[in-house]
Amino acid sequence: MHKYSDAIRVERGYYxxxxxxxELTILDVFYPRWINISGHCTFKKYLKAGVSFCIKSVGTNAVFIAKQSNTPVYLEPQFHYCNVLTEWHExxxxxxxxxxxxxxxxxxxxHPISSALKGFVDLVAKNMCCTSYTQGISGTRNDLTKKLTQQxxxxxxxxxxxxxxxxxxxxxxxxxxxxxxHTQNIFKIFNVGTRIEAVLKAIIQNEIFISDLYG
Known part of the structure; x- marks a missing residue:
């Protein structure tokens, strides 16, 4: 995992x-801390909690196709017909x-999505699935809640x-x-090695909620 997190730090552009x-509604958006998103108004306007990625809302997109095919999907800008997505790789x-x-x-x-970025997403997804399965068997999901403090x-x-x-x-x-x-403790609680994984995993496992993050 660390080789991917190190590699994506040098990636150019906004992501x-x-x-x-x-239901294809955004629960949360996470920008790596080395990305300065302040200058990209499209990201700030359209990529936020509550925005729908249903085809009726934003047209053809990777999330909709991934739901239909139940497989990972990479979509290039030329396949979007909605003006909002004309520069987006997904x-x-x-x-x-x-x-x-x-x-x-x-x-x-x-910019196209590199192999390093794809690999990072694949590993995050795999890690989440494996950990959730293990927790479901061992009954430790409630233990995580007890370990995650207010701090x-x-x-x-x-x-x-x-x-x-x-x-x-x-x-x-x-x-x-x-x-x-505390950050290292958070990594141990969620069995992850990066800040991105920690946030995504906490949200997906309902250990923190959007109201916790942005309320």
Whole structure:
């Protein structure tokens, strides 16, 4: 996983990760902290919680096709007929955790989605499915809730907003070492190795909710 997370840091252009429910509605959007999204108004306007990716809303898109085919889908800009999506490359992977179907999608503007980015999404999806299956068998899903403290949730919220460890420490008025300690604990709780995985996994497993992150 780390080789992918290191590789995607050098990727150019704007990109983000979406988590969508079975109705193809965005549950959350996560921008890596090294992406400056402030200059891309299309992303800010259309990629937010509550936006529908149904074909009636935005036309042909990778999430809709992934739902129909139940397979990963990569869609290039020329296959979109909605003006909003004319610059977007999409890669979507369906996830079934034994309870519900969800979708993890990568959207990138102006540049094709590289093998490193696809590989990262594939591994995130696989990790989520495997962990959810294991938790369902062992009955440890409730244990995760007990381990995830309020401090963890506060830090997760700021990670989801793209803050650095230094920014989180300043906003929460705690030391940098405390932030890093809690972040490592969060990684252990969710059995992940990156900040992106931690946020996506927390949302998909209902350990944090949109109201926790943006309420």
């Amino acid at each position: 983000c990760f979406l988590v969508l429910n079975e 890669y979507c992977v369906p996830i079934w955790d034994g309870y519900k179907k969800l979708y993890v999608s990568l959207v990138r503007a102006g 963890h949730k506060l830090i997760l919220k700021r990670i989801a907003e793209g803050m650095t460890d230094e920014q989180i420490a300043h906003e929460l008025n705690i030391s940098l070492s405390t932030v890093r300690f």
